[in-house]
Amino acid sequence: MARYESVLESIGGTPLIRLTRVAEGLLPRIYVKPEWQNPGGSVKDRAALAMLRRAEADGSLRPGGTVVEVTSGNTGIGLAIAAAHLGYRAVIFTSSVIAQEKRDQLAAYGAELRLVDAFVPRAHPDSLPSQGERYAAETPGAWLAQQYDNPANPAAHYASTGPEIWDDTDGAVTHFVATVGTGGTISGTGRYLKEVSGGRVRVIGADPITSKYSGGDGSQKYIEGAGHFVHPETTLDEWPRALDLDVIDDYVPVEDQRAIDAIRGLARTEGILAGGSSGVALAAAFQIAGRLTADDTVVVLLPDSGRTYLSTYYNDSWLAAGGFTAPGSPARAEGPAVGDYATATPLVERDESVAEAVRRLAADGVADDDAVLVAHPRAGRVLAPHPSDIVGWTTPARLRGAAAVAETVRPVGPRLGIGLALTDPAVTAWDGTEGALALVLDRGRVTGTVTWRALHREPVHALPEQAV
Ligand SMILES: Cc1ncc(COP(=O)(O)O)c(C=O)c1O
Secondary structure, three states: OOOOOOOHHHOOOOOOEEOOOOOOOOOOEEEEEEHHHOOOOEOHHHHHHHHHHHHHHOOOOOOOOEEEEEOOOHHHHHHHHHHHHHOOEEEEEEEOOOOHHHHHHHHHOOOEEEEEOOOOOOOOOOOHHHHHHHHHHHOOOEEEOOOOOOOHHHHHHHHOHHHHHHHHOOOOOOEEEEEOOOOHHHHHHHHHHHHHOOOOOEEEEEEEOOOHHHOOOOOOOOOOOOOOOOOOOOOOOOOOOOOOHHHOOEEEEEOHHHHHHHHHHHHHHHOOOEOHHHHHHHHHHHHHHOOOOOOOEEEEEEOEEHHHHOOOOOOHHHHHHOOOOOOOOOOOOOOOEHHHHOEOOOEEEOOOOHHHHHHHHHHOOOOOOOOEEEEOOOOOOOOOOOHHHEEEEEOHHHHOOOOOHHHHOEOOOOEEEOOOEOOOHHHHOOOOOOOOEEEEEEOOEEEEEEEOOHHHOOOOOOOOOOOO
16 A cells, blocks of 8 residues: 555545456456545546646745646545635536535535536637636636646646556557547546557547537537536637647547446446446446457546445436436336427427528427427537537417517526426426426437426327437
């Protein structure tokens, strides 16, 4: 066992663990690297400490200073630990939808939390990055870590994660699989492994299916930390400078449901409790492993623990509310479920011309009073829309005579999972006042709607299965 003289020294040095049970039947050896064994519970401790040390060295962070960062949580936790230990103040800007467990952890280390609505275009003064940048510029002694563009982020992985994997596999690693958020992990680790192996190691980017990195439409996903989401009104989509695209040989796109299945299976079959982005990496690794041989050794980086997501991916009620399924649990409640009362609902885009929308809906046989969803435009949709892409609802009758689609939009009610029982509290809490129409979610995507009135009638149609 190792001995450390401070918590900061204990960052890094995580083990490799061979998967035996879930990898049964696959030819290559598959090892996972559980990064939750870092003191802050995630891979981001490495980058956080490296960025902070570099800022101290170049004078941008001085004694008594304030550490500021915009983060989905884990980098903030790493910075909060280092700040607590070294006597800095920490102010963390994060999305109001991150897991409660991460918020609580940040608060426990004494960091000040600023919760911001993340669904705002990048250039808007209220966007998450804009607010963090403004705060840092206006606060004397503040240093903004900027993990997305900070070269110390990938450098931390080049210096530690890469060499650890090489040494612990005795140079036998042939494939490295990781998710891509800022790109720091995959770029630094991947570059080291490629250099040390003379280019032999293949580096695989495991990516949520709608993420821009692997060619998705940029719409939101449910897995925190991995992938690249773009607000539909963002005109200039800048990618992180921490991401070195040359290092990634292939991408494997992974749906949220597959990632959730992978981690829930890992917990129950292997006894390893991993977070959501770990599920993206695992699902990708299992996919590529099917094509590999007994001479291959795959290393899968697991960024954080499932303990952070007990209220989400491991919570059956959370899954049901999003229309996800849980292995071992029925996809639908017994008895009447929301999906039995829902109808598939056509979509118009907010910037579509009214004349074109009316013509198209009439050609598709949509009746004058039928509900039509209004969505933010998304070129090349890969799946049904994410609920954050739905602006509201309208009808052909309202559209006719309006100058713009946006003029006709009515607010929608709650989001209801397709398999929720009519007796579920999420359903019974809806009294129709919030909006007469709710979005129906199948595996997290909007595949239809249900009216408040229909929920009080007999079933009419069943929604078709979502095509993937
Ligand atoms: C849970 C989780 N997974 C994956 C990542 C992606 O790691 P990286 O930013 O090094 O690409 C992050 C980054 O914040 C994360 O928090």
